[in-house]
Amino acid sequence: MKVLLTNDDGIDGAGLWAMARALKKFKVAIVAPMYQQSGMSHALTVGKLMEYRRIENPDFEVWAIDGTPTDCVKIYLEEIAKAENIGAVISGINDGANLATDVLYSGTVGGALEGFLHDIPALAVSRDIRSEISFEAVAEVAAQYFKNQLELGDVFFHNVNFPRKYRAGQVEFKFCRLGKRDYVNAFIRHSEGGKDYFEIRGEIYDSDAGEGTDIFAVENGYISVTPLHTDVTHHEKIF
Secondary structure (H helix, E strand, C coil): CCEEEEECCCCCCCHHHHHHHHHEEECEEEECCCCCCCCCCCCCCCCCCCCEEEEEECCCEEEEECCCCCHHHHHHHHCCCCCCCCEEEEEEEEECCHHHHHHHHHHCCCHHHHHCCCCCCEEEEEEHHHHHHCHHHHHHHHHHHHHHHHHHHCCCCCEEECCCCHHHHHHCCECCCEEEEEEEEEEEEECCCCCEEEEEEEEEEECCCCCCEEEHHCCCCCEEEECCCCCCCHHHCCC
């Protein structure tokens, strides 16, 4: 089976390559943005030329595209691979958590979402930016989790986050719902070269981080797993 691997940290992201090496039992294609694309959500580039290039690599099929994670997955599935059967899409490993409502902004989650929209099993993998767990260790655990989920035979879309360190030093998964995360934002004005700029900085504010949320799980040393879906219909309002 062939696995498509992407990220939003860019083609040189350490987590991307650690994940690729951990998937050695699979045929792996890497298609990642040329540059950092954090916060791009499920953005699609329209009306702009996107540079792409094939990168020679002895172990993997590697492409870099000057676009978003969604661009990368969509272009590979619909144009580069075409009729070739792609068994799954993995996005990550992201260097920084993608928890709670941050999944709506996350380019990592956006890349996995595009695979799921093609009815392909999809996994978004991130780790706490302060994590003491190496990318290699995260990748090995995530790869095993991925294999276990494939054996169930379902088309899944899971958002997985690794903690700063494991509770009691043991690998433990916890299935949970999304919490609610916001930011106390500061908008900094800059002027340079005759142009004016805004820069957004923010302090995390969690309004729902209680037991049962992904935030709570990661803060308590678990690997959080949140099953996601694409139906944003407010069904209770249909009458």
